Amino acid sequence: MSGFTSRRFLRRLGGGLSMLSVASAGAYVSAAMHPAAAQQKAPDSKPALAKAVYEQQLTIGQPHVTAFCEWLLAGCADALKQPGFMGAKLLRSTPPAANTPLVLFVLGGPGAGKGTQCARIVAEHGYIHLSAGDLLRAARQAGSSEGQLIDEYIREGRIVPVEITVALLRKAMAASGGSRFLIDGFPRNGDNLAGWHSQMGEVAHVGGVLMYDCAEAVMEARLLERGKTSGRADDNAAAIKKRFATYRAETMPVVGYYAQLGLVHTIDGSQPVEDVYDKTQQALAAVHKADALRRAQVQVVAHLYAADRASLERWLASPAGKAHEAAVRERAASMDGASRASGAVRSRVLDVSTSLKPYGLDSLRAFD
Ligand SMILES: Nc1ncnc2c1ncn2[C@@H]1O[C@H](COP(=O)(O)OP(=O)(O)OP(=O)(O)O)[C@@H](O)[C@H]1O
Ligand SMILES: Nc1ccn([C@H]2C[C@H](O)[C@@H](COP(=O)(O)O)O2)c(=O)n1
Numbered sequence: 283m284s285g286f287t288s289r290r291f292l293r294r295l296g297g298g299l300s301m302l303s304v305a306s307a308g309a310y311v312s313a314a315m316h317p318a319a320a321q322q323k324a325p326d327s328k329p330a331l332a333k334a335v336y337e338q339q340l341t342i343g344q345p346h347v348t349a350f351c352e353w354l355l356a357g358c359a360d361a362l363k364q365p366g367f368m369g370a371k372l373l374r375s376t377p378p379a380a381n382t383p384l385v386l387f388v389l390g391g392p393g394a395g396k397g398t399q400c401a402r403i404v405a406e407h408g409y410i411h412l413s414a415g416d417l418l419r420a421a422r423q424a425g426s427s428e429g430q431l432i433d434e435y436i437r438e439g440r441i442v443p444v445e446i447t448v449a450l451l452r453k454a455m456a457a458s459g460g461s462r463f464l465i466d467g468f469p470r471n472g473d474n475l476a477g478w479h480s481q482m483g484e485v486a487h488v489g490g491v492l493m494y495d496c497a498e499a500v501m502e503a504r505l506l507e508r509g510k511t512s513g514r515a516d517d518n519a520a521a522i523k524k525r526f527a528t529y530r531a532e533t534m535p536v537v538g539y540y541a542q543l544g545l546v547h548t549i550d551g552s553q554p555v556e557d558v559y560d561k562t563q564q565a566l567a568a569v570h571k572a573d574a575l576r577r578a579q580v581q582v583v584a585h586l587y588a589a590d591r592a593s594l595e596r597w598l599a600s601p602a603g604k605a606h607e608a609a610v611r612e613r614a615a616s617m618d619g620a621s622r623a624s625g626a627v628r629s630r631v632l633d634v635s636t637s638l639k640p641y642g643l644d645s646l647r648a649f650d
């Protein structure tokens with residue numbers, strides 16, 4: 283793949299391939315056309331239609347996009363020397379996931395200090411704080427149809443079915459209009475986790491879990507003290523015991539799940555509030571850095587157009603085609619992990635006849 287240099291590509295363009303720079307809204311990076319296909323463009327004649335498309339898709343970080351696209355288009359120009367090939371085009375777009383709101387789950391045992399830290403984060407970082415427990419208590423008080431069921435679950439220190447909780451969270455998120463959320467006390471068990479994935483997996487991005495670690499004896503003392511004024515039905519010794527048991531049995535595995543994904547920031551919640559907040563700030567800095575990269579991701583799609591599927595498949599099976607595929611994968615994998623959403627390059631050949639999208643050379647000419 284030594285031919286993948288922009289200088290060589292530009293020389294080749296000068297020698298016959300035409301390069302179409304693109305005018306529209308940044309969606310199209312650039313396109314190249316086979317000389318034979320370019321010659322078919324007579325003013326009154328219908329443009330030739332491609333019959334098959336070789337498509338490669340990948341998602342990469344913004345810092346790499348320009349250099350990568352230039353390199354890839356040069357590689358496509360190499361491929362265009364093959365018989366039956368008509369044109370190539372690179373497109374780029376923002377992946378939908380880059381625009382979804384950022385969610386931080388806030389976990390830790392009852393009384394670990396989740397609500398206290400969330401109040402500080404909201405004041406300084408502009409998050410919307412949603413406590414699953416608060417939403418459930420409000421739903422109970424508002425006399426909702428599920429009120430009695432919620433009441434029973436909370437009194438027993440059990441976890442309310444996720445359909446109820448996630449519906450409350452979803453509604454509150456939409457009503458807030460925010461783009462950064464602290465979701466406190468959720469997901470508390472496997473049912474919460476599964477319900478979140480199915481209902482919210484595509485709607486919001488979980489960027490991290492703030493996990494406040496605290497000994498039960500410390501948490502119990504805090505909750506009993508809080509119980510003197512909180513008015514909460516579950517801030518008493520008997521309910522606290524059940525809540526601890528539920529936390530150990532049901533919530534800790536959820537923390538383990540996110541730990542495996544590398545998303546958990548464990549913070550010692552037994553320290554004074556200010557010290558806990560200092561550690562929280564450090565965790566937030568790491569989360570925000572990763573989130574900035576997520577938002578700067580770009581989806582790149584490369585198309586090679588051919589007059590027939592056989593031409594594409596012949597080329598893909600040839601040493602040149604294999605080298606092209608391998609080079610794209612290698613280059614994608616060589617980008618630094620943090621700014622690469624997926625090193626996986628999705629490649630496929632599409633028959634235009636079975637595709638919904640008309641892949642004609644006229645689409646290239648639109649940018650002529
Ligand atoms: N770091 C701390 N040091 C001492 N007391 C604290 C600390 N953090 C919170 N508290 C106190 O402990 C009690 C419980 O705190 P908080 O309500 O923030 O816990 P929580 O994890 O949100 O509890 P729950 O899960 O029961 O809602 C409160 O009275 C709070 O003022
Ligand atoms: N995801 C959740 C969160 C809370 N609950 C119920 C059961 C808890 O004991 C209670 C109080 O929660 P807290 O305010 O202590 O976070 O609310 C639930 O069922 N599911």
